[in-house]
Amino acid sequence: SEFSLFTFDRYTQYLNAQSQSTICCQSQCLLKHVPFSLWSNPGDNLLLHNLILDTGIIRQLVEKVWKTKDLTTYGFLAVFAATDGGITRVFPNKAAETWEEDPEPFNASYYRRSLDNKGYIFRAPYRTVNDELLNPENDTIGILVSTAVEITVGGKTIKPAVVGVKLDLEAWVDKFKILASNQTSPTSDNRQVQQTCGPTSGCEMDCEANSEDLLCYLVDDGGFLIMSNQKDHWNKIGMFFSDVDPYLMHALYNNSFYNRKQSFDYQSVCDPVPSSNTGAAPRGVFVPTIADFVNLAWWSSAAAW
Secondary structure: OOOEEEOOHHHOOOOOHHHHOOOOOOHHHHHHHOOHHHHHOHHHHHHHHHHHHHHHHHHHHHHHOHHHOOHHHHOEEEEEEEEOOOOEEEEOHHHHOOOOOOOOHHHOHHHHHHHHOOOOEEEOOOOOOOOOOOOOOOOOOEEEEEEEEEEEEOOEEEEEEEEEEEEEHHHHHHHHHHHHOOOEEEOOOOOEEEOOOOOOOOOOOOOOOOOOOOOOEEEOOOOEEEEEOOHHHHHHOOOEHHHHOHHHHHHHHHOOOOOOOOOOOOOOOOOOOOOOOOOOOOOOOOOOOHHHHOOHHHHHHHHHO
16 A cells, blocks of 8 residues: 555444454445444434544545655655544554554544644644664654644635645755845845845845754744754754753743643652651641642632631
8 A cells, every 4th residue: 555544443333343443444444344233323324424434535636646756855754644533544554654643534633723723733742852873864854833723614715624745854944044044135125135045145044054053943823843944953853942942932921932831740749758847846837838839738728718
């Protein structure tokens, strides 16, 4: 098979092991493996009809569009589509072997973010400072770019699917440097005219020629690094930007590009450590520690008091 189709938990009660695999990519296959008795239930009937409809539509996308393109010329590692009916199709097949997204669309971060936002959503492989560094020389780093498909029916807009590509980081960094560079120059009458950036062109911002002095970043809406013109930052792709450049991230926050969101891990509360300068005399007012502060029992007692 030149492409892969994923089906998920919502269909496991209908399809046997063979039809749940990537072999079952056609509506005829689904009809063959679904018991006839299930079609009598209105709820099951609608669910299965949506599955077959999505399978047929996405298959046409594969045959008429994806197969006619040379993905390498665009710097794409893969193209994919995920539908409201619950299937994800990835092309080519070798890209599906390393597909790490949740096969259930509504559980996948890129799918939910694409539905909730306009335009294109970027997603790099999530990493932390404790993860092993990527080796750009040996590792192929893929960046997901996705957007929701919008259709207007009867005056109402619906989003039946999300489509996207996986970018080859190395191929797209060169494009990013061009797109991020300021290629306009003011004239004597304050008009902006196009110009070619280069070592002697005098561009205000040139992410290629001035890479030693100019830091160019692409950061997603969640504050994670997507691309950089600094090659030594490639092994930090997918990290929270504050771990890459804390001073610049702080500046972005101060200028309202990002808002601070705090969260607590309630499952990893440590026991309070007694302070060495705490007096032995009993306190008249209980002062909670941080561990107490995030403890539900303390909140209950405080509310009762």
